[in-house]
Amino acid sequence: MKIGVLGAGQLGRMLAIAAYPLGHQMAFTANSENEPSVLLGKAFINDDKQGATKQLTNASEVITYESENTDVEVVKAISKKTPVYPGAKSLFTTQHRGREKAIFDKLDIPCAPYQMVNSLTELEQAVNKVGLPAILKTATEGYDGKGQFVIRSNDQLESAWQSMNGVEAILEGFVNFKRELSLIAVRGIDNSHKYYPLVENTHHNGILRLTIAPAENISTKTQEQAEHYMQTLLDEMGHVGVLTIELFETNNGLVANEMAPRVHNSGHWSIEGARTSQFENHVRAITGSPLGETTCLQQYCAMINIIGKHGPVDKVLELSNAHPHLYGKTERKGRKLGHITITANTLYELNTTLAALEAFMP
Ligand code: AMP
Numbered sequence: 001m002k003i004g005v006l007g008a009g010q011l012g013r014m015l016a017i018a019a020y021p022l023g024h025q026m027a028f029t030a031n032s033e034n035e036p037s038v039l040l041g042k043a044f045i046n047d048d049k050q051g052a053t054k055q056l057t058n059a060s061e062v063i064t065y066e067s068e069n070t071d072v073e074v075v076k077a078i079s080k081k082t083p084v085y086p087g088a089k090s091l092f093t094t095q096h097r098g099r100e101k102a103i104f105d106k107l108d109i110p111c112a113p114y115q116m117v118n119s120l121t122e123l124e125q126a127v128n129k130v131g132l133p134a135i136l137k138t139a140t141e142g143y144d145g146k147g148q149f150v151i152r153s154n155d156q157l158e159s160a161w162q163s164m165n166g167v168e169a170i171l172e173g174f175v176n177f178k179r180e181l182s183l184i185a186v187r188g189i190d191n192s193h194k195y196y197p198l199v200e201n202t203h204h205n206g207i208l209r210l211t212i213a214p215a216e217n218i219s220t221k222t223q224e225q226a227e228h229y230m231q232t233l234l235d236e237m238g239h240v241g242v243l244t245i246e247l248f249e250t251n252n253g254l255v256a257n258e259m260a261p262r263v264h265n266s267g268h269w270s271i272e273g274a275r276t277s278q279f280e281n282h283v284r285a286i287t288g289s290p291l292g293e294t295t296c297l298q299q300y301c302a303m304i305n306i307i308g309k310h311g312p313v314d315k316v317l318e319l320s321n322a323h324p325h326l327y328g329k330t331e332r333k334g335r336k337l338g339h340i341t342i343t344a345n346t347l348y349e350l351n352t353t354l355a356a357l358e359a360f361m362p
Contacts, residue, residue, distance in 0.1 A: 001287045002027065004060030004082075005037065006053070006074070010327040010336065011066045011263050012037035014271070018279035024287065027059045036327040057082050064241060064286050068095040068261055069141055085189075085240040085286040090261040093237055097139050097170045097258065104256050107232040111256045113173040120161045126171040127157065133174040136160045138167050144334075145206015150174075175255050177248035181215055183226045184267040186242045186281040187234040189288045194281065195227045196274060196294045201246075201266050204362040207334060210354075213269045213301040226254055233259065242267070242282040265305065265336070270294075272323050272341040273301030298343040300350040304360050306338040312359050316340050321353055 001024050005012040008030035016026040016037060026041030029052040033045070042059060044052035053074060057063065063084045065075070072092045075084050093099045097114075104111040115126035117136065127134065132154070138147035149160040151171075161169075180203070184196040197214035226247060234243055244264035246257040267278035276284075276292025284291055306313075306324075309331050316324045326338035340357060344350035 001025075002059060002061045003283065003287070004028070004056040004063040005066060006056070006063065006070050007066030008035035008037035008043060009066055010036045010329075010338075013040050013327060014268075014279045014325070015064070015263065015283060016040035018277055019283045022280070022283060022287075022289070024283065027056055029053055029056050036329060039328070053078070062286050064262075064282070065091070066262060070095075086243070086261045087238060087240065090237045090239045090243070094259045094261045095140055097137060097142075098168075100256075100259055101170070103233065103236060107229070107236060109229045109232070109256050110253065112175050115171050117161075117164075117169045117171050120158060123157055123161050123169075123171065127151070127154065130171050130173045135172045135174060136164065136169050137172065138164055139170050140168070144208075145203070148206070175248045175250060175257075177250050177255070179215070179249045180257075181218075181226075181247045181249050181254070182211075182244055182264065182266040183230055183247065184242060184244050184264055184270075184278055185227070185230045185234060186278070186285050186291055186294075187239050188285045188291050189240050191235075192291050193231060193234060194291045194294045195223075195230065196267065196270060196278065197296065198223055198226055198247075199266055199269070205334070207305070207307060207336075208265050209305050209307070209362055211266045211269055211303040212350075213273060213303070214296065222249075222254065229254070229256065241285045242278050265339075266303075268325070268339050269301045269303040269341050271325065273297060273303075273343050298345055300342075300344040300347060302342040302344075302350060302354065304340045304342070304354075304357055305336060306340065306360055307362075308333050308335060308337070310337055313338075315359065316357065319353060319356060321349065322357065 005028045008028040013036040028037045030043045044055040046052045075088050098116050113130050117123045133152045136149045149163045151160050180201045181198045199213040200215035202210040242263045244260040248255040263278045270277040316322045322342045
């Protein structure tokens with residue numbers, strides 16, 4: 001099929017790498033010729049945004065997107081002519097933290113107590129309800145920990161509200177978590193579902209640095225609980241494609257944080273680590289093909305992000321069980337330039353490999 005992607009970053013690039021062996025063609029809307037996906041297909045440059053989107057729509061049989069910050073109205077307009085997966089409902093819900101929390105509440109998925117906040121007065125009222133410590137986050141467009149303010153005492157309220165720059169915000173109670181997990185799932189047009197194992201994510205300065213897959217010591221009950229939450233979300237939104245949910249593991253079970261209607265950084269390990277990668281499964285889902293097996297190929301898998309500087313990439317090539325994936329981006333502080341996937345048969349092998357790649361860790 002002819003697949004169009006709104007956006008041309010590394011996620012689009014990895015979708016293309018997965019789509020070509022299945023015989024698909026790829027096209028993208030891009031902000032410049034330098035974006036990671038541009039070499040991987042036809043690129044319509046966004047000098048006049050609607051023009052590029054229109055060209056992409058005309059050139060595609062199915063459309064997907066790379067980011068939850070995609071304009072819902074654009075997606076609705078495209079959908080009149082060409083199917084867009086995931087659909088507008090998934091996008092509308094997941095691009096706003098308040099709407100995510102509302103769907104968690106509706107489906108009885110535990111999440112932090114929260115209040116929407118549109119002014120300093122509302123923030124004061126919200127703190128009385130939610131308590132402290134709490135996190136104030138912009139309702140939309142936050143990523144990699146941006147647009148967030150941890151409030152520990154009442155004298156921080158004014159600076160917290162000022163840091164939101166007047167945009168709608170959400171105050172969330174602070175979750176005392178043991179670790180951060182995520183679950184990636186995929187739903188086909190025919191309502192078939194597949195789930196990857198829960199993975200453990202470690203962040204530094206708000207940016208994901210390390211994923212261990214599967215997360216250690218996850219009981220069958222916990223995996224099933226996460227899959228149950230996920231299934232209700234997939235069905236409620238009529239989602240088609242990959243959906244990711246970030247979860248906190250607490251002493252009282254799983255607590256949902258946020259969702260992404262797309263392939264996710266915490267699923268990159270699946271390229272070498274799973275029978276079918278998240279990228280291939282997203283492509284399979286949106287093209288109406290049967291979904292692939294999500295089981296791990298080896299006992300232990302991991303993913304290290306390459307952030308800011310490329311570092312000693314040749315060192316990765318010396319290892320038999322590690323693979324670099326570079327996105328073709330220039331170096332910049334805090335920028336995701338690539339990642340390394342690792343597979344191992346034993347915990348010892350995993351740990352020695354992680355130690356050998358220490359230079360890539362913060
Ligand atoms: P987010 O953008 O919502 O994923 O938040 C970025 C990071 O902030 C998360 O990965 C957590 O480490 C932390 N965080 C976010 N929300 C909460 C919360 N309600 N309680 C405790 N930590 C949080």
